[in-house]
Amino acid sequence: MSAYLGPLRTAVIAFPFIAALIVLPVYIYQYRKFGFVNKLRLATIYAFVLYMICAYFLVILPLPSTRDIISLLGTNRQTYDLVPFSSIHDIINETQVMWSNPHTYIHLLKERAFLQVAFNFLLTVPFGVFMRYLFNRKLGQTILFTFCLTLFFEISQLTGLFWIYNAPYRLFSVDDLIxxxxxxxxxxxxxxxxTWFIPSLEDVDRKKERKINSVGTIRRLVAMAIDLFVVDFITGILSSVTMMQSLQWVFFIAILILYFITFAYITQGFTIGKWLLRLRLANDDGRLYLWPLIVRETTFFGAVWGMNRLFTFLLNSVQNHPIIMLGLFLIAALYNVILVINFLWNIRSREFFHDRLSGVTDIAVAPHRSSYNATKE
Known part of the structure; x- marks a missing residue:
């Protein structure tokens, strides 16, 4: 049992780091494909990722202490077994069970050969469940994908973890494939x-479909984070190419105007972040007009970024006047507290100060084709 607990413990430790890397792609994928985030599907995807990590770590761990497997284990050993059902012969030859006496069957639970076969079966049972429940695959596809998965496991072993080690450190077995x-x-x-007690993903999708035009705050924040990353990335490139690091904030303002106003107006409300999350900016009639867009973006970035930039400049200018500096700091802190309160107060209405002032807000863009009508076998 300890041979299994070690790899499982390592998988659980590694999972949060891998999950953090895929959280944004998974979030974007759901909005691109369905137009909303199905929390049950999100949880199931992460459960599938955790399962795959656990399964692979159980296959490859523990790793040998050296890459030189030949000197560690020698060359006079078996590295593959191509005889089908040899594991069944091992069970028959090694077992203490008397098949005519059912009371002795309990011994199987303590015997290496039987436990090895049982583990091989159990290892991919969750994979079959995920193929049907999460990915809605048919039986033939499930058989193919399961075979490919286990073939990948066996090739990992046969190649010494893809030639990281100079020889296999585990046995390649055709029985494992079967x-x-x-x-x-x-x-x-x-x-x-x-899964009888869990609602089907398609049922949850149909319920979510009724709310597809609702734009949540998290969705808007993720789109904004992507857009700010794009702006910051372009600004960094311009500053490096022109060798003018001192003018980085000037480039930042110029890119903000070009990206959030000019580009968004030309595309009728799309930015890269909004396109990925299936959002766009629009007035009440569904179109986007230039002047309201200018009011919206200058109000938002002026209030959030511009004012804080001004406070920073003033604080640096009065460093020799502690009392004035303290007063400015308190004013800046109070100003930002008011911004945060305004944000939290308007989360429920999903209409913030720059939305109300300009009459421009985010609207949802429905996916081109729906996935809700898929039926499970």
Whole structure:
């Protein structure tokens, strides 16, 4: 059992880091494909990622202490087994079970050969469940994908973790291919039993479809974060190319105007972040007009970035006057507290000060084709 707990513990430790890397792509994928985030699908995707990490770590861990497997284990050893069902022969030859006496069957749970076969079956049962429940795959596709997955596992072992090690440190077995594939088939068959108490993803999609025009605050914030990253990236490139780091804030303002006003107006409300999250800016009639857009962006960036830039400049200018500096700092802190309160107060209405002042806000763009009508087997 300890041989399994070690890899599982490592997988659990590694999972948050891998999850952090994929959180934004998964979030964008859901909005691009469905037009909304299905929290149940999101949780299921992360469960699938955790399962895949656990499965792979169980196959490859623990790693040898040296890359020189030949000197560690020698060359006079078996590295592959191409005889089908040899593991069944091992069970029959090694077991203490008397098949005529059912009371002795309990010994199987303590025997290496049987536990190895049982583990191979159980390893890919969740994969079959995910193929049917999450990815809505048919039985034939599940068999193919399960076989490819276990073939990848076995190739990892046969190649010494893709030639990181100079020889295989685990046995490549055709029985593993057979048993893992059967495990995926079993998982596919028992999926309705395992998931009977969980609503289908398609049912949740249909309920979410009714609210597809609702634009949440998190969705807007993610789009804004992507857009600011783009602006900051372009600003950094311009500053490096022109060798004018002192004018970086000037480039930043210029890119803000070109990106959030000129580009957004030409595309009728789209920026890169909004396009990825299926959003666009529009007035009440669905079109986007230049003057309201200018009012919206100058109000927002002036209030959030411009005023804080001004406070920073003033604080640096009065460093020799502690009392004035303290007063300015308190004013700046109070100003930002008011901004945060305004933001939190308007989360429910999803209409912030620059939205109200300009009459321009984010609206949802429905996906070109719907995925809600997919039916499960």
């Amino acid at each position: 048993q893992n594939t059967c495990g995926g088939i079993l998982g596919y068959i028992v999926t309705p039993i395992i």
